[in-house]
Amino acid sequence: MTALNLNPNIPDPDGFYAELLDAHEGLTDDESAAFNARLILILANHIGERAVLSEALRTAKGART
Template identity: 60%
Template sequence: MAKLVTALNIAAPDEFYEKLIRAHEGLSDDESAALNARLILVLANQIGDAEILAEALEACRTPAA
């Protein structure tokens, strides 16, 4: 059974974060929210495992301490 990875798993997290922020530049709040929704769906499709996705949803419903 696969398990949600919660430890840092991005080789260059700062570079990814910068790209993510740049992707939102010049967008309205609605356009930014739509970009986030599309990104979530693309990444969910990439993951493809319903159990992992359910774990991720549950983990994100609780704010980080």
């Protein structure tokens, strides 16, 4: 089992963030939420390790502001 990696791990994080914002450009709030849901499911499928996904859910839920 692979542990959830919470360390910076994305090459060019600012470029990725800009690309993510661009992907939301012109979407309504509902379309943006649906896009996020599809993206999460695509990335969860790519990760594929149920324990890692569960840890990510717990971590995200605990990170509420």
